[in-house]
Amino acid sequence: MMFQFTEEQKMIREMVREFTKKEVEPRDKWMDENGFDYELHKKLTQAGLMGIHLEEKYGGGGGDPVTSIIVIHEIAKGSASAALFLDANWLAADLILYHGTEAQKDKYLPQAAQGKIFAFGLTEASGGSDAAAIKSTVVPAADGGWVMNGGKAWITNSGVADYYIILAKTDPEAGAKGISAFIVPKDAEGLAIGKFEDKMGMRGSATCELAFNNLRLPADALLGQLGMGFKYAMQALDGARISIGAIAAGLSEHAMNIARSYANERVCFGKPIGKFQGIQFKFADMAAEIRAMELMTYDTAKMKAEGLRHTLEAAETKLFSGTRCTQICLECQQILGGNGYSKEFHVERFVRDAKLLEIGEGTNEILRMLIGGTVLAQK
Ligand SMILES: Cc1cc2nc3c(=O)[nH]c(=O)nc-3n(C[C@H](O)[C@H](O)[C@H](O)COP(=O)(O)OP(=O)(O)OC[C@H]3O[C@@H](n4cnc5c(N)ncnc54)[C@H](O)[C@@H]3O)c2cc1C
Incomplete structure (x- = not known):
């Protein structure tokens, strides 16, 4: 190794290694056959792993980006699906950590630490590689909130997530600079979640399509600054x-x-x-x-x-x-x-x-x- 883990990181690595042997590896085949494992999610939460890299003031474990990578690496030694679940969860929740207002961090990060599940929605059925060409739109509503239309495809953790971070065009003429990020709760009016994809692999991670049909969001659903989502x-x-x-x-x-x-x-x-x-x-x-x-x-x-x-x-x-x-x-x-x-x-x-x-x-x-x-x- 070009650098050394801290003593705390070594301890976490040992703890996650044990956890993986006992709780993750034995469930991997079951997940391949049956899909997302709520029981494993409960155990990850109980073990304090869902928010291990979040600051203690949010109820997290106080780790850093190296710590979260240790967790994903060790869990992947028992189940790639379970590691992908955590990767997608943190990819989404960390957008709030890095770009949210203090109020948004106070509201959502303790929930992330307590096991609420997050998903990241960028790809659309029309294409994922050319991400700036997404077609979903968000326009301001008369009440100061927002209205979202369009849809997403291949979203990891969809169908099991509590919150979705959705990228949509707020200025369709402005290309990548016209894309903004929004926090969408699973029960938002106008959100429809499709069936679970029958995937080749990673079958323990949930994947669905999402449809937004005049989905109503409050003003504070905007994450960070307008036009900065891309x-x-x-x-x-x-x-x-x-x-x-x-x-x-x-x-x-x-x-x-x-x-x-x-x-x-x-x-x-x-x-x-x-x-x-x-x-x-x-x-x-x-x-x-x-x-x-x-x-x-x-x-x-x-x-x-x-x-x-x-x-x-x-x-x-x-x-x-x-x-x-x-x-x-x-x-x-x-x-x-x-x-x-x-x-x-x-x-x-x-x-x-x-x-x-x-x-x-x-x-x-x-x-x-x-x-x-x-x-x-x-x-
Ligand atoms: C299991 C699974 C989970 C996923 N989870 C998420 C998620 O959580 N959130 C999310 O937003 N997305 C997610 N995705 C979507 C994923 O990121 C996209 O599938 C990926 O970016 C490719 O997009 P696409 O499938 O539309 O392929 P396309 O963009 O249509 O590309 C088709 C093919 O053409 C190639 N190609 C495209 N442009 C070029 C070029 N200029 N030069 C050469 N080759 C090119 C691509 O490499 C690919 O081989 C997930 C996908 C899968 C399968």
Whole structure:
């Protein structure tokens, strides 16, 4: 590691590691088959993990961005779905932490610490990559509030969330500068939540469409300044991309651990397959790549904690980690041979879970555009 965890961060890591072994890992298969696990959410709340990075005055654990990444990394070693749930929850709730008024922070952050669930709504059915081209609108209402119309697609935590942070156009002529962020409670009049998506993987995290039909909001639903929503969303995605690095590292380690036990036990041609160079080389590459993911993830988290801009580093972390995680899970499936194709041995689920890490929160192509463009502009 290029830096050391504090004693407190080490303690939290141990605590979450224990929690994951006992409460998270045993539920991952159940979530794949049944969807979001309210029982696990209750346990995450009881363990103080939902608000671990929030200031104590809001009822949080007083941690920092490195602490939240430790939590996501450790939980992902037991369930990528559960880690994605936390990532999306914090992506949304932290927009209030970073851009909310004091009144909004006082109202919502204690609820976040107490386990209320948040969701982040940017993508629309017409497209996610060109985020400035969203079509949902918000106009001022006669009573000083707001009226929202349009819809969102692929929103993680939708259907289970208590609050949605929705990005919509307040000035359709102004492009990205005409987008603002709004806090929408789940029971807002005019909000319709679609059915749960029947996804390939990450099935323990809930995903639905949202429709806004003359959805009425009070004046104080505006988050931060008018026209700043796109900038806030892009900054939030910088942070969330670090979380994807942490999920990728945790999920890859989980897969490699199963493959290692298998390779040390499975006998072919009179010896364990782990004794063959063709299998050993796979573990060499996987171990090196997982270490690289961890270093990139925690180094970028440290940049965030120190208030440094980390747009490039977060994109690099997500691109490398997400891409390699998919390949590592496939490689582990290969090591298990025919059993890798069976649900009983878990790794096929990890293959399905991993692919999302190359799509959500910026596809590989969009990240390559961002990274390539930045690198080419450097002198
Ligand atoms: C399980 C899941 C959870 C999600 N959770 C959330 C969430 O909580 N909140 C939220 O707002 N969104 C969420 N998303 C949406 C996700 O961020 C989008 O799916 C993603 O940004 C891609 O958008 P799209 O699906 O509309 O694809 P499109 O934007 O239509 O892109 C289609 C393909 O074209 C490629 N492409 C597009 N433009 C270019 C270009 N210029 N050059 C080269 N290739 C290009 C893309 O990389 C992609 O491969 C989630 C998605 C999934 C699958």
